[in-house]
Amino acid sequence: MTSQERSPASAKKPCFSKLFVLVCAFVAMDVVITPTWAQAQSTPRSSVTSSAQNAGAFELGEAFVAPGSVAKQQTRLIFYRANTSSFQGGASIYFNDMYHATLERNAYSFLCVNPGAVNLGVKPVKVGSQDKDRYDSISALELQAGGNQYVRVVEDGVIKVLQPVREAEALLEIAGSREQIHTLSRVTPAQVCRHSVAETPKPKEPxxxxxxxxxxxxxxxxxxxxxxxxxxxxxxxxxxxxxxxxxxxxxxxxxxxxxxxxxxxxxxxxxxxxxxxxxxxxxxxxxxxxxxxxxxxxxxxxxxxxxxxxxxxxxxxxxxxxxxxxxxxxxxxxx
The missing domain is CATH 3.30.1330.60 (OmpA-like domain)
Incomplete structure (x- = not known):
């Protein structure tokens, strides 16, 4: 067979080669993209960052019910944001520089700790904004043994402040709010709230x-x-x-x-x-x-x-x- 007779087959090779290269290119892109997508799906996101990206859609728990008394060796802190808050994002609460919770409007969170002097910090978390390195404010608070203490997130302009509130006033503001449960408290050591046990009065001597x-x-x-x-x-x-x-x-x-x-x-x-x-x-x-x-x-x-x-x-x-x-x-x- 002469070289002229093989020329038609030879003429198809350039087209085949281009198709082969194109397929290889797609395969290569898939190889590169797939691990990146998988890695993105498997990489855990911090709860605070997730909260910031989903502000207004935080996972909420049970509606607020006034708590009973707490053990004499503990203090129960109840943090809350009123429903009248105008800030659209969340307010992250810190206890002695340890993250506790991020509150949206009309939400609360409680924490049981040892009584004594503590520092409470707060900073905003908002969609599309970079997380602040510093607190908006730090409040010093003396925790009383065997009691419930309410702390409200107050918006003073663009600055968030944590303010202690009397129980009677707090119960009116917090009614209807729900528990913030989308993040885990990092406060250590973690304590389970223990209810106070009424002392059995000694029987009177006859x-x-x-x-x-x-x-x-x-x-x-x-x-x-x-x-x-x-x-x-x-x-x-x-x-x-x-x-x-x-x-x-x-x-x-x-x-x-x-x-x-x-x-x-x-x-x-x-x-x-x-x-x-x-x-x-x-x-x-x-x-x-x-x-x-x-x-x-x-x-x-x-x-x-x-x-x-x-x-x-x-x-x-x-x-x-x-x-x-x-x-x-x-x-x-x-x-």
Whole structure:
């Protein structure tokens, strides 16, 4: 076959070569583009940057519900932005230079930390704007133990400021807002908010009350140790034996003297106190510490019988006998 006969086939080679080069070029572009796209899809974006690019579409959680009390060893901080905020972007909150959250309008975030002095910083995050290196403002705050403290993002012109707010005012502004959950707090150490546990009140110690007739203790109108006859000493000794037998610990003994209404009010108050004081001294001498026993007189203010006469007659004196008495109240640990 001559060279002229092969020329038609040879004439097609330049076209084939151009097509081959074009295909190779597309393949090469795909090789270059594919890893770049894959890398872009797999490279994590910071939560703050993502927030800035999606301001106004932050992921929000549950609606705000007023929190209960917090443990005594903690402080619960509630950061929020009011719905009336005019700034279109987000406000990033920093706790002691650690990122906590980025708030959009009508959103809140809480943080439980140890009480004490802290610094709170805030700076804006806005679509199309470069992230600021510095805070708009830094606020010093003293955190109180065992309480909730509300902090509001305030817009002073173009500057953001964090402002402590009283709870009553904050609850009105924060109502209807939702929790900001699109970022994770970087504050360390992370703490779970613990609810305070109400202390169970200690049960009151039972009080044993014994009523001692003054006529059995003292001579009529008497109040001192000399008026405390043999029978009176026997009554008080029996009282002491009862205390020793039934109590392992005596915490308090209160002696209260009462008088009848015969005579002046001032005289009866003095008489009732002196009788209580005499009984107290006797109990002290028989083993009760003075710091655990008290005495007081109430005069004729609490009559047991109120229908008796008030003259110093034999009949009225006998009728008023129940009103002349000494009450002994004992509290402690029973055996």
């Amino acid at each position: 009080v044993q009350t014994m009523s001692l007739g003054a006529d059995a203790l003292f001579d009529f109108a008497g109040s001192g140790r000399k008026a405390l006859g043999v029978q009176g000493r026997v009554v008080l000794d029996n009282l002491m034996n009862n205390v020793r037998a039934n109590y392992s610990i005596v915490n308090h003994v209160r002696v209260i003297g009462y008088a009848d209404p015969i005579g002046s009010e001032q005289q009866n108050e003095r008489l009732s106190f002196e009788r209580a004081q005499t009984v107290k001294e006797y109990l002290q001498e028989n083993g009760l510490q003075s710091s655990r026993i008290t005495a007081q007189g109430r005069g004729s203010s609490a009559l047991v019988v109120s229908t008796c006469g008030r003259a110093a007659t034999e009949a009225d004196i006998a009728c008023n006998s129940p009103n002349r008495r000494v009450m002994v109240e004992i509290s402690g640990t029973r055996r």
